[in-house]
Every structure is written in structure tokens, then in C-alpha cells.
Amino acid sequence: MAETIRVVVAKVGLDGHDRGAKIIARALRDAGMEVIYTGLHQTPEQVVEASIQEDADAIGISILSGAHMTLLPRIIDLLKENEAEDVLVFCGGTIPKEDISKLKEAGVGEVFTPGTPTKKAVEYIREALVRS
Amino acid sequence: MDTKKNARDRWEEAYAKKEERDIEFSTMSGVPIKPLYTPEDVEGDFEEKIGYPGEYPYTRGVYPNMYRGRLWTVRQFAGFGSATETNERFKYLIENGQNGLSIAFDMPTLMGLDSDSPLSLGEVGTEGVAVDSLEDMERLFEGIPMGEISTSMTINAPAHVLLAMYVVAAEKQGVKPEELTGTNQNDILKEYIAQKEWLFPPEPSMQVFKDMLVYATEHMPRWNTISISGYHIREAGSTAAQELAFTLSDGFAYVEAGIEAGLDVDDFAPRFSFFFNSHVDFFEEVAKFRAARRIWATVMKNKYGAKDEKSLLMRFHTQTAGVSLTAQEPLNNIARTAFEALAAILGGTQSLHTNSFDEALALPTEQAVRIAVRTQQIAALETGAANTVDPLGGSYFVEALTDEMERQAYDYFKQIDDMGGVVKAIENGFQMHEIAEASARYQREIEEEKRYIVNVNIHEPQEEADVETHRVSQEVSDEQIKRLKELKQRRDNEQVENCLKAIKKAAEEGENTMYPTIEAVRAYATVQEICDAMKEVYGTYRETPVI
Numbered sequence: 001m002a003e004t005i006r007v008v009v010a011k012v013g014l015d016g017h018d019r020g021a022k023i024i025a026r027a028l029r030d031a032g033m034e035v036i037y038t039g040l041h042q043t044p045e046q047v048v049e050a051s052i053q054e055d056a057d058a059i060g061i062s063i064l065s066g067a068h069m070t071l072l073p074r075i076i077d078l079l080k081e082n083e084a085e086d087v088l089v090f091c092g093g094t095i096p097k098e099d100i101s102k103l104k105e106a107g108v109g110e111v112f113t114p115g116t117p118t119k120k121a122v123e124y125i126r127e128a129l130v131r132s
Numbered sequence: 133m134d135t136k137k138n139a140r141d142r143w144e145e146a147y148a149k150k151e152e153r154d155i156e157f158s159t160m161s162g163v164p165i166k167p168l169y170t171p172e173d174v175e176g177d178f179e180e181k182i183g184y185p186g187e188y189p190y191t192r193g194v195y196p197n198m199y200r201g202r203l204w205t206v207r208q209f210a211g212f213g214s215a216t217e218t219n220e221r222f223k224y225l226i227e228n229g230q231n232g233l234s235i236a237f238d239m240p241t242l243m244g245l246d247s248d249s250p251l252s253l254g255e256v257g258t259e260g261v262a263v264d265s266l267e268d269m270e271r272l273f274e275g276i277p278m279g280e281i282s283t284s285m286t287i288n289a290p291a292h293v294l295l296a297m298y299v300v301a302a303e304k305q306g307v308k309p310e311e312l313t314g315t316n317q318n319d320i321l322k323e324y325i326a327q328k329e330w331l332f333p334p335e336p337s338m339q340v341f342k343d344m345l346v347y348a349t350e351h352m353p354r355w356n357t358i359s360i361s362g363y364h365i366r367e368a369g370s371t372a373a374q375e376l377a378f379t380l381s382d383g384f385a386y387v388e389a390g391i392e393a394g395l396d397v398d399d400f401a402p403r404f405s406f407f408f409n410s411h412v413d414f415f416e417e418v419a420k421f422r423a424a425r426r427i428w429a430t431v432m433k434n435k436y437g438a439k440d441e442k443s444l445l446m447r448f449h450t451q452t453a454g455v456s457l458t459a460q461e462p463l464n465n466i467a468r469t470a471f472e473a474l475a476a477i478l479g480g481t482q483s484l485h486t487n488s489f490d491e492a493l494a495l496p497t498e499q500a501v502r503i504a505v506r507t508q509q510i511a512a513l514e515t516g517a518a519n520t521v522d523p524l525g526g527s528y529f530v531e532a533l534t535d536e537m538e539r540q541a542y543d544y545f546k547q548i549d550d551m552g553g554v555v556k557a558i559e560n561g562f563q564m565h566e567i568a569e570a571s572a573r574y575q576r577e578i579e580e581e582k583r584y585i586v587n588v589n590i591h592e593p594q595e596e597a598d599v600e601t602h603r604v605s606q607e608v609s610d611e612q613i614k615r616l617k618e619l620k621q622r623r624d625n626e627q628v629e630n631c632l633k634a635i636k637k638a639a640e641e642g643e644n645t646m647y648p649t650i651e652a653v654r655a656y657a658t659v660q661e662i663c664d665a666m667k668e669v670y671g672t673y674r675e676t677p678v679i
């Protein structure tokens with residue numbers, strides 16, 4: 001891929017646990033990607049709007065509030081409504097195992113749980129975007 | 133044996149010939165660790181720096197007898213969906229002899245939002261109880277004598293509103309504010325630094341803090357006005373030294389706010405308490421707790437002229453590090469939490485929350501919570517750790533590390549002072565930048581395998597473990613929104629409007645906002661209505677994210 005990968009990293013929900021979001025934002029940037037970090041307390045609408053405006057290839061959602069089953073499908077739906085379903089959505093956070101398959105069915109590309117090395121996320125994004 | 137050399141030289145020579153494991157011998161804060169510590173590593177006078185528990189500078193503990201008199205309090209923080217459910221849980225706890233209640237609020241309440249706000253979607257009652265109006269607070273304490281219990285409220289940005297609700301709910305039971313005992317976290321500075329649940333910019337937030345402090349000092353002598361928190365700073369990725377430095381500098385900023393508001397330091401400082409993290413780097417944690425007590429006592433005495441011994445005592449609660457828990461092989465977190473708990477105990481904590489092993493995945497199940505509580509009981513009753521006061525005091529290593537933690541903290545105090553104080557430093561993004569750097573450095577060390585986390589970058593599990601996790605139902609949210617809608621139709625909305633105007637007026641004119649807030653709460657104005665009214669005057673905080 002010749003062009004630089006553009007990723008919106010967003011923290012949805014009302015909690016302020018942004019350590020993971022910042023670490024992943026920095027790791028993707030260090031891996032040569034263009035990273036747009038939205039900051040905290042984003043609604044699904046704001047995330048999707050940012051990804052369209054920024055012409056993002058991927059959206060990385062950090063979520064630790066337990067509201068992932070509400071907010072992630074909402075982001076996928078909004079992307080579809082805006083004809084932007086080609087944007088890769090992946091997420092990380094405190095997500096129980098049984099929800100991972102449900103999220104993938106809903107259209108989330110990959111789910112990373114706490115402790116995942118950042119290089120796995122970098123590799124995943126590169127491979128997933130080459131495939132698509 | 134070469135008798136011409138002394139034992140130390142012989143050991144040094146012998147050590148130099150031996151191989152060392154290929155890792156970095158340093159603490160999580162990056163303090164290099166020597167192979168051996170000796171009396172030469174401990175500077176200063178024993179009586180002055182280490183001394184005796186219950187004696188200035190309290191390095192060894194705040195009480196003369198510590199756990200030989202009374203063990204630390206097992207204080208597990210927990211949240212429940214609706215006010216009614218939480219009320220039932222409270223009654224159960226009281227019937228079983230507990231008289232200290234702890235309220236975890238849901239995320240919208242923490243952010244000053246009502247349950248019907250679009251921003252609250254999916255988060256109503258999920259991580260704590262939803263409180264929109266006085267009605268919810270009344271329901272929380274229905275049938276519970278508020279004059280006989282103590283309540284801990286983990287609430288910060290809208291703390292003044294929840295305190296007002298607590299006061300009015302008690303008043304309706306015939307209990308006066310001066311009879312109320314409890315604590316509210318009320319530490320807004322660490323919100324900007326780490327926890328990120330804010331309403332107004334830092335300057336007006338400190339004004340609201342002063343209003344509350346003055347009100348509580350005058351009317352609620354038994355109320356702990358603040359729990360100055362390093363826990364969240366550490367969870368955001370700081371080092372132990374940063375947690376220590378930023379928490380204490382926040383503490384001093386609150387002391388200065390009280391003095392600026394015209395109070396005498398000894399009238400309010402005894403009601404201050406602290407809340408720390410206990411991470412997995414065992415000795416560094418013990419050193420951090422010991423240094424914290426010594427610094428607080430020294431600065432309170434020498435800089436702020438506190439005379440009451442209670443103003444010098446740093447009492448603190450500790451929670452083990454959520455951030456140290458791994459999603460891989462979650463049962464191993466029981467071991468991590470046990471080590472962390474022991475560090476807090478050997479550091480002299482007054483109360484302790486042990487995390488449950490499944491919390492890297494979800495809110496804990498009952499079984500996981502039971503193991504966490506049992507971990508504390510095993511530490512208390514089986515290990516012998518509570519048999520003597522400050523068992524690690526006098527260890528060359530621990531004393532040297534305590535001095536090092538102290539040195540790093542004073543170093544940060546100076547940097548923050550040079551910037552013009554804590555609020556200015558926050559406005560410059562200083563603490564956030566330092567934390568982000570430390571957090572990124574730690575992650576890099578893990579990924580470069582300079583540090584190990586078992587089952588993350590070494591001894592990785594072959595199969596992902598399956599653990600049962602706790603689920604929260606959606607019904608709570610629907611029910612809460614319905615009740616809020618009914619309340620808004622039923623109450624006297626003109627009176628609510630007038631009360632909100634009075635709050636704005638007080639905020640504009642620099643009058644104490646606590647009094648009109650109490651009146652607004654009494655008229656059943658909601659958390660969000662009150663917070664939004666104040667935002668009109670004070671503005672809304674927007675962070676410039678630091679990555």
C-alpha cells in the first residue's frame with residue numbers, strides 16, 4: 001500500500017480511561033500511520049463524522065464502560081447510513097469473551113482485550129486493509 | 133580467605149565475578165536498583181526521619197499501635213443499577229452489622245448528566261447507581277437512619293449537588309447536617325489530570341470546591357470533605373513517584389484553597405483524607421506510602437503552619453491496581469492482587485479494596501468479589517503481616533527507596549511551583565504529558581521485553597481462558613428515564629427555574645453556591661439542570677488531548 005493509512009482513534013462513552021487509547025494512538029503513529037485522536041467522551045455520531053471528514057481507512061474504538069454492545073453496533077450502522085461501511089472498525093477494552101463474537105458478527109473487524117501488545121494491532125490493521 | 137580485605141570489598145569482588153540475569157534491575161518508576169543495600173544507603177537521623185508510629189513525621193504509621201490495635205477496614209467499592217436495588221443492598225449490609233455505606237454513581241451522574249441525556253446512552257445504571265434528582269437520593273436512603281450511618285460517595289465534578297441532595301434527604305428524616313458522617317471524593321484536580329470526569333474549567337471548579345469546603349466546615353464538622361486521590365493518576369499510566377507527587381501537590385492546592393477562602397488550616401485539614409493505588413512493584417509501593425506520610429506531615433507543619441496533630445496525619449484508603457490485571461489467564465490476577473494488597477498493608481493503609489480477578493473483562497461476579505475479600509482476610513489473619521508496626525522500617529533498601537520517592541516528589545513540587553501552581557500546570561497539560569510519557573515508556577519496555585508480565589509477554593497462555601462475567605440489564609435505564617420524565621411533569625417547574633437563576637446569580641457574584649444549590653435540590657431540580665446552569669456562568673471544560 002503506497003498511501004499512508006489514516007486511523008481515527010476514539011474514546012466513546014463517558015468514562016475517562018484513556019490510557020489504552022493514547023497508547024494505541026502513539027503506537028500506530030510510531031508505525032507510520034496518520035492518527036487522529038478525538039479525545040474523550042465521543043458519541044457514535046461524532047466518531048463517524050470525524051472518520052468521514054478525515055477520510056479515515058480505519059476507526060479504533062477504545063471502550064471500558066461496559067456499553068460496547070450499545071455503542072459499537074451504533075457506529076457500524078451509522079457508517080452504513082453514510083455509505084462508509086468500507087471503513088475498518090476495530091476496538092479494544094474490557095470486553096467479555098462472549099461479546100467478542102457478537103461484535104464481530106455486527107461488523108467489528110477485531111477486538112483486543114487488555115494486555116494485547118500494540119504490534120498485534122498494527123499488524124492487524126495493515127493486513128486487514130490490504131485484504132479489503 | 134584474604135583477611136587483609138574487609139567483608140564488603142570481598143563481597144563486591146565476588147559479586148563482580150558472578151553473572152547477572154539479562155534484565156533491567158529497576159523499579160516501575162525507573163529507579164535503578166543496586167544488588168545490595170547497606171547502612172551507607174540510609175541517610176539522615178533515625179529519630180527525625182524514621183522514628184516512631186504515631187509520632188512526627190509519621191513515616192512508620194499514623195497510629196502508635198497500627199494493626200496491633202485494629203486491623204485495616206475491608207472496604208469494597210461496588211455499584212448497583214437502581215436506587216431501589218441499592219437501597220435493598222444497603223439494608224442487607226446494615227442488618228449484617230455494616231454501618232459504613234459506599235455509593236458508586238453511574239457514569240452520567242459522575243459527568244453531571246441526567247439519565248435522559250443522549251450522551252447517557254447505554255451507561256445509565258451500568259457502573260453504579262443513577263441519581264438524577266433528590267427523589268433518587270430519598271429512595272436510596274428510604275428506611276435507613278441517616279444519622280446513624282456513615283456514607284462514602286465517590287463523586288467529584290458534581291459533588292456539591294450530591295452533597296446538597298444528601299443534606300436535604302437527611303433533613304427530611306429530621307437529621308441535621310452537623311450529625312452527618314461520611315466522605316465525598318470531591319477531588320476535581322485529579323479529574324483533569326487523570327480520571328477525566330469534569331464540568332467546568334479548573335479555576336471555577338476550585339471556586340466550587342471552596343464553597344463546599346466552607347459550607348461543610350461550618351455546618352458538617354463530622355464530614356470528610358475530600359479524598360485526595362492518586363488512584364486514578366496511577367491507573368492513567370503514571371509511575372509511583374508521579375502518583376505520589378501529583379496527589380500530594382493536589383492536596384496542597386486544596387489546603388491553599390481553604391486558606392484563601394478564609395479558613396484556618398486546622399479547621400479543615402483534619403477532615404482531608406487520601407486514596408492511593410497499590411501496584412505490583414512491591415517495595416516501591418511500600419516506599420511510596422511511607423514517603424507520602426512523611427511529606428504530608430512535614431509540609432503541613434513547615435509550610436502551612438498546621439498545629440493540630442490531626443492536620444499532619446495522612447490517613448488513606450488503598451485500592452489494588454486495576455491496570456495490573458490481565459485479560460489473559462484471569463485467575464492469575466488473584467496472585468497479583470494479593471501481592472499488591474500486602475504492599476498496601478505493609479505501607480500502613482487505613483482501609484483497602486482488593487480488585488477481583490475478572491475485572492479486566494467486566495464488573496466482577498460475586499464469586500470473584502468473595503475471593504478478593506478472602507485475600508485480605510488471609511493477609512490479616514494468616515500471614516503475620518499485621519503482627520508488628522511497619523515491619524519493613526529500617527530495611528536499608530526500603531528506607532533508601534522511601535528517600536528516593538520523597539526526592540522525586542519534591543522535584544515535581546518544584547517544577548509545579550515554578551509553573552505557578554497545580555491549576556496552571558494542568559492548564560499547561562504538564563501532569564498529563566508526564567503521565568503519557570511514562571505510560572508510553574512502560575508499554576515500550578513491555579513490548580521490547582525489558583519487563584515481563586506473565587501471560588502477556590512471557591509464558592503466554594496456549595488457550596484463551598473462559599470465565600463467567602457479570603451482566604447488567606437494560607431495564608434499569610428505561611425505568612429511570614420514565615421516572616425522570618414523570619418527575620419533570622409533577623414538580624413545580626417555575627420554582628425550579630427560579631432556583632436555577634439563583635444559582636447562576638450566586639456564581640456570577642462570587643457568593644457561596646452551596647446554599648442556592650441546596651434550595652434547587654429541594655425543589656427537585658436535577659443534577660444536569662444544576663450543572664448546566666453553572667456551566668452557563670463558569671463555562672465547560674475542553675481538554676486538549678495529549679498523546
